[in-house]
Amino acid sequence: MSFLDVFDYQLVYRNGDQRGEVIHIEEGKTLLGRSSKCQIHLPTPDISRQHCVLVRTETQLFVYDLDSRNGTKVNRQAIESQRPVELRHRDKLQVGRWKFRFLIKDALSGESIRAENDTAKNTDVAQSQSQSPKNVLNELDAIAEALDISSDEITDNQSAVRDPQTTAPKPTDSKSKTVKPDGPEPKRIPIDPKIKRAPIGLPNNARLQGPSDPRTAADQTLRKLFGR
Numbered sequence: 001m002s003f004l005d006v007f008d009y010q011l012v013y014r015n016g017d018q019r020g021e022v023i024h025i026e027e028g029k030t031l032l033g034r035s036s037k038c039q040i041h042l043p044t045p046d047i048s049r050q051h052c053v054l055v056r057t058e059t060q061l062f063v064y065d066l067d068s069r070n071g072t073k074v075n076r077q078a079i080e081s082q083r084p085v086e087l088r089h090r091d092k093l094q095v096g097r098w099k100f101r102f103l104i105k106d107a108l109s110g111e112s113i114r115a116e117n118d119t120a121k122n123t124d125v126a127q128s129q130s131q132s133p134k135n136v137l138n139e140l141d142a143i144a145e146a147l148d149i150s151s152d153e154i155t156d157n158q159s160a161v162r163d164p165q166t167t168a169p170k171p172t173d174s175k176s177k178t179v180k181p182d183g184p185e186p187k188r189i190p191i192d193p194k195i196k197r198a199p200i201g202l203p204n205n206a207r208l209q210g211p212s213d214p215r216t217a218a219d220q221t222l223r224k225l226f227g228r
Contacts, residue, residue, distance in 0.1 A: 008107045009061055011040075011054070014092070014099040023100075025061060030054040032095055033066075046070050046096040054087075061087045061102065070096050089113060 009025040023040060031038040033051040042051065048068040055062045062084040065072040072079050073094040079085045087093065089112070093100040104113050 006107055007113070008105045008110075009056060010103040010105060011093070011100045012103060014101055016098065025054055025056050027056050027058070030056075042095060042098050044097060047098070051095055055084065063087055063093060 011023040011025055013019050013021045013023075030040060031050055031053050032040040032042060032047075033049050034041075034043055034045075034047040035049040038050065046069075048066070048070070050066050051068040052063055052065045052072045055064060063072060063074065063079065064084045065079055065081045067081045071081070073092075074085055074087065075092050076094070087102045089102065089104045091102045093102055105111060106113065
């Protein structure tokens, strides 16, 4: 018989119409949120679509906030987003306005497990366990399990708030007018047909070197060829 068969992990509603109702937490992940796809559906505006996730390993239960708008609290203390926090017997969990208590009970007798000894001893044990290899491995497993959520389950964790005064730009039409650049348009000088325009000549550096008379140029070329 495994540890999962011996102990029953329960989440008990502490407020609302469901006060006193019990949710049995199975091994693996349990999503809490406003989305109807979540295993624990919390349909109020203060809850994100996927608010947080519970991850049960063989011997522990972790809560993992999914970057929710209003956060998640354990024993009235806000937990850091996207970081697993272990829940212990009789811990209080608050998700938005929804309040729960986590209980560990004997699966056969239904009785709650005995509380640990005094607070000082609990603190020493917690500190020693927090550095143990087993605890570290369990936490790493919880992180991997919590992050193993498909895109269908995690969509729009934190919905963007749009400004109602901001309107989307109108689509441009291919027949619309061409946008002109800023600044005054240069003036065009009218052309008078009666005025003769001077011919446009080549600059001096672009002219060919040598005599301008074609006969003289041909004569010089022949002399160069025959060496005269």
